[in-house]
Structures are given as structure tokens and as C-alpha cells.
Amino acid sequence: MRNPQLSADGSLQHLLTIEGLPREVLTRILDTAASFIGVTEREVKKVPLLRGKSIFNLFFEPSTRTRTTFEIAAKRLSADVINLNITLSSQSKGETLLDTVDNLSAMHADMFVVRHSSSGAPHLIASHVASHVHVINAGDGRHAHPTQGLLDIYTIRHYKNDFSGLSVAIVGDVMHSRVARSLIHALTTLGTPDVRIVGPRTLLPTGVEQLGVSVHHDMRAGLAGCDVVVMLRLQNERMKGPLLPSAQEYFKSYGLTAQKLALAKPDAIVMHPGPMNRGVEIDSSVADGPHSVILPQVTFGIAVRMAVMSILAGN
Amino acid sequence: MNLPDPEALCRELARKLRAGVTESTGLVGIRTGGAWLAERLHRELGLATPLGTLDISFYRDDFDAAGLHHQVKPSQIPFDVNGRHIVLVDDVLYTGRTVRAAMNELFDYGRPGKVELAALVDRGERQLPITAQYVGATLAVPAGRLLRLVRDERGGFSLSLSDAKPAA
Numbered sequence: 114m115r116n117p118q119l120s121a122d123g124s125l126q127h128l129l130t131i132e133g134l135p136r137e138v139l140t141r142i143l144d145t146a147a148s149f150i151g152v153t154e155r156e157v158k159k160v161p162l163l164r165g166k167s168i169f170n171l172f173f174e175p176s177t178r179t180r181t182t183f184e185i186a187a188k189r190l191s192a193d194v195i196n197l198n199i200t201l202s203s204q205s206k207g208e209t210l211l212d213t214v215d216n217l218s219a220m221h222a223d224m225f226v227v228r229h230s231s232s233g234a235p236h237l238i239a240s241h242v243a244s245h246v247h248v249i250n251a252g253d254g255r256h257a258h259p260t261q262g263l264l265d266i267y268t269i270r271h272y273k274n275d276f277s278g279l280s281v282a283i284v285g286d287v288m289h290s291r292v293a294r295s296l297i298h299a300l301t302t303l304g305t306p307d308v309r310i311v312g313p314r315t316l317l318p319t320g321v322e323q324l325g326v327s328v329h330h331d332m333r334a335g336l337a338g339c340d341v342v343v344m345l346r347l348q349n350e351r352m353k354g355p356l357l358p359s360a361q362e363y364f365k366s367y368g369l370t371a372q373k374l375a376l377a378k379p380d381a382i383v384m385h386p387g388p389m390n391r392g393v394e395i396d397s398s399v400a401d402g403p404h405s406v407i408l409p410q411v412t413f414g415i416a417v418r419m420a421v422m423s424i425l426a427g428n
Numbered sequence: 429m430n431l432p433d434p435e436a437l438c439r440e441l442a443r444k445l446r447a448g449v450t451e452s453t454g455l456v457g458i459r460t461g462g463a464w465l466a467e468r469l470h471r472e473l474g475l476a477t478p479l480g481t482l483d484i485s486f487y488r489d490d491f492d493a494a495g496l497h498h499q500v501k502p503s504q505i506p507f508d509v510n511g512r513h514i515v516l517v518d519d520v521l522y523t524g525r526t527v528r529a530a531m532n533e534l535f536d537y538g539r540p541g542k543v544e545l546a547a548l549v550d551r552g553e554r555q556l557p558i559t560a561q562y563v564g565a566t567l568a569v570p571a572g573r574l575l576r577l578v579r580d581e582r583g584g585f586s587l588s589l590s591d592a593k594p595a596a
Binding site: 423 | 487494495496498499500501532537538
């Protein structure tokens with residue numbers, strides 16, 4: 114079956130998931146993003162590429178960072194951005210997802226950036242819109258968060274240059290994490306030889322080894338000698354649910370402290386997709402410490418989203 | 429058709445530029461051919477200001493038709509543009525659209541004092557009111573053919589004429 118994100122000639126039409134995207138597509142996005150980094154350091158932080166285009170941010174689920182960085186990215190490309198917080202508007206009046214999209218298409222939308230709590234919602238929209246309209250998945254259910262995965266690999270490439278000798282440990286609630294899923298696909302596509310997932314049995318999906326990763330329940334073994342540590346957010350509802358005894362207990366076993374980080378390589382970097390729970394999955398001394406690249410991730414995220422938007426709009 | 433020797437044109441261009449530039453002139457090459465040429469000229473003229481490079485992919489006027497260029501490289505202007513004398517450098521001057529895009533990008537770095545243009549070859553057929561102050565040679569090239577500068581691994585220049593769709 115043809116990848117629904119790619120046109121017949123292999124060009125990217127929508128960004129729905131990293132899974133199944135060829136390595137060249139990922140590399141082109143990273144290379145293009147590198148050129149956008151310079152733009153954001155100039156006197157005028159804008160390029161005229163998407164002048165006259167309308168980009169609709171459709172957020173059916175709350176988000177601050179992702180929505181803001183998509184908005185900044187679109188504005189730096191000179192597009193017009195319209196933010197819709199759908200939980201508060203039409204959906205509460207009973208309008209269906211595709212009716213909402215049809216109405217916005219009638220307002221001449223060129224691109225939709227979609228976040229939805231249901232896996233597959235961006236896919237549904239992509240298969241519904243006219244051929245000149247592009248869809249970017251900004252996080253759908255537990256499925257995928259491809260621009261986060263891309264900014265993660267951009268960050269890793271920025272600090273580590275290439276993936277061929279890297280050990281990357283992804284720690285925490287992999288089971289409920291679309292960030293982890295997207296990152297695992299990106300890392301394996303780019304040929305990372307050692308990807309480890311680390312966490313308690315209750316928070317790791319069964320059969321995850323099939324994605325080409327190794328599984329560790331002991332965090333010390335999982336971090337040993339690794340180049341990159343990616344901490345995942347422990348969502349609030351998990352802290353009280355049946356999967357974990359308590360947040361304090363979780364921190365003891367799987368929270369990243371300076372002591373545990375010392376088991377990784379001396380030049381290891383620490384990443385986190387945000388928002389962080391200090392004292393739950395990560396200790397403040399590490400989050401603010403010399404290994405942390407958590408804030409550069411946010412900055413790189415803008416350039417990566419500019420790259421995705423401009424490649425899609427030009428295809 | 430007979431193509432001129434780009435090495436000789438480059439010497440000619442350097443000779444003309446020498447009369448027009450000062451220590452503080454900023455040389456800015458347009459990727460890719462213009463950037464190679466600017467690198468050579470910058471060395472031969474011994475300018476104190478570091479060399480700048482523009483990749484105009486984000487400023488092209490044919491984005492809607494052609495999409496984003498496949499190999500975008502970062503632009504680098506390692507000096508303050510404001511008030512400075514700038515010479516844009518390109519290998520082949522044709523429609524003028526590349527130069528317009530380069531000027532638009534340059535102005536997003538600041539407000540230059542004066543902007544001039546140097547081209548190795550001027551092939552005429554302008555579609556915009558743009559002219560070069562420093563030219564290696566003028567050459568009539570049939571429409572629809574692509575003339576561009578090629579650099580070998582030792583840094584030597586040659587000109588290539590092909591049937592590929594000309595870049596705007």
C-alpha cells in the first residue's frame with residue numbers, strides 16, 4: 114500500500130507520522146531546518162516563502178508549546194495563521210470533525226495543523242481535503258507526534274553530528290507516549306544502532322522490541338554508556354492510576370538524577386519534550402544542568418516546523 | 429557554441445572590481461556558482477571584511493510553481509550590513525530574478541549603504557530593471573539553455589552549457 118503522506122512521485126503531501134517515511138525525506142527536513150536557524154538570528158526574522166497562504170491551527174486538545182511554536186513558525190514564513198481552540202467552539206455545539214474542516218476549507222485554508230486526542234484524526238482530515246491542502250499532525254492520541262520526533266533528531270544531530278555510533282535511551286511512560294513512538298521510528302530510520310527504552314513493566318508496551326529497540330527495567334543498566342537520554346513526561350493521571358504506586362516511588366526508580374546520569378557517557382545530552390514534572394521524572398539539578406538541551410529543543414522546534422511547512426507547501 | 433575561458437573572465441572581473449571596492453566592502457556570493465566566484469574574488473582582492481554567502485531558496489518568486497529547492501544551505505552574512513558598501517556576486521546574470529531575490533534577502537539583514545552587482549557572464553534577456561556594474565563578459569546564449577559555472581575538485585573554473593530548464 115502506498116504511504117498516504119507521499120504523492121505518486123514520492124513527494125511529501127502531509128506529515129502524519131514518521132513511520133514509513135524514507136530516510137531521504139527525514140534528512141531533507143533536517144537540512145532545510147538548519148537553513149532556517151540562521152533566519153531566526155537575523156534583524157528581520159521572517160522570509161516571504163508562504164506569503165498569502167492561510168494556515169489553520171486546529172487544536173482539539175490543549176497545548177501551549179506546540180501550538181505556539183507552530184504559530185511562530187508559520188508567521189516567520191509570512192503565512193497568515195488562524196488559531197482554533199476547538200474544545201471551546203463548534204465541537205461543543207455538535208459539529209463533526211469533517212464539517213469543521215469543510216467550513217475552514219471554504220475559508221481558503223492552505224494547511225491544517227491538527228492536534229487531536231483520537232489517534233488517526235489528522236489522517237482522516239488528510240484523506241478528506243482537496244489535493245492542494247496539506248495536513249500536519251501536531252499529536253494524535255497515543256499514535257504519533259512527528260514534528261516532535263523530528264525536532265528530537267534535529268537536536269541529537271546538532272550535538273552528536275550523526276547517528277551511526279549512537280546509544281539513545283528513552284526513559285519513562287513509553288506506553289502512552291506518541292513522542293516516544295515518533296522518536297523510535299525516526300532513530301531507527303536514520304540507522305541508530307542502539308535504541309533502548311527504559312521503564313517499569315506497566316508503562317512499556319508489549320512487543321516493543323519489534324520496533325528494533327532493547328528493553329530495560331533497571332534504569333542504571335539502561336543508561337550505562339549512552340550518548341543521549343530522552344526523558345518522557347509522566348502524565349498526571351498516571352501518577353494516581355493503577356499502573357504506579359506513587360510519583361515519589363517512580364522518581365526513586367526512574368527519575369533522572371545527577372547520580373544516575375553519571376552512568377551515561379561524560380558528554381551525554383539530556384532531552385525532554387516538555388512540559389516537565391520536576392521531581393517526578395527529572396531532578397531540577399539535571400533539568401537545569403550542563404547536560405540539558407531541553408531549551409535548545411524548543412528553539413530548534415521552530416526551525417523544524419518551518420522546514421516541514423515550507424516543504425509541504427511547495428509540493 | 430564557443431564559451432569563453434572563465435579563468436580569464438575571473439581575472440578581468442577582479443581587475444574591474446579592484447577600482448570599485450575598499451577595505452570595508454562586503455562581498456556576497458549567491459549560491460552556488462556566485463559563491464564560488466565570490467570566494468575566489470575575495471581572496472584575490474584581499475578584502476578585510478569576511479565573505480558573505482546567500483542561498484536565495486526562501487526568497488524565490490517561483491516557489492508556488494517549483495516548490496522548495498531540494499538542497500537549501502544556510503545563508504551567512506558575517507558582518508554588519510547597515511550602511512555598508514555591498515557587492516553581490518553571481519556567475520551568470522540572466523533574467524535578474526535571482527538578483528532581486530538576493531536583494532530582498534540582503535535587506536532582511538539590515539539597510540546597506542550601497543549595493544552593486546558583479547557577474548562573470550551577462551547573457552542579457554533581463555525580465556527586471558537590474559544591471560551589473562562589474563561584468564567579465566557579455567555573451568548571447570539561446571533561450572532555454574542553462575549556462576552555469578562549474579568548479580572542479582582542485583578549484584578550477586569552467587563554464588557549462590546544457591539543455592536543462594534554466595533557473596529563473
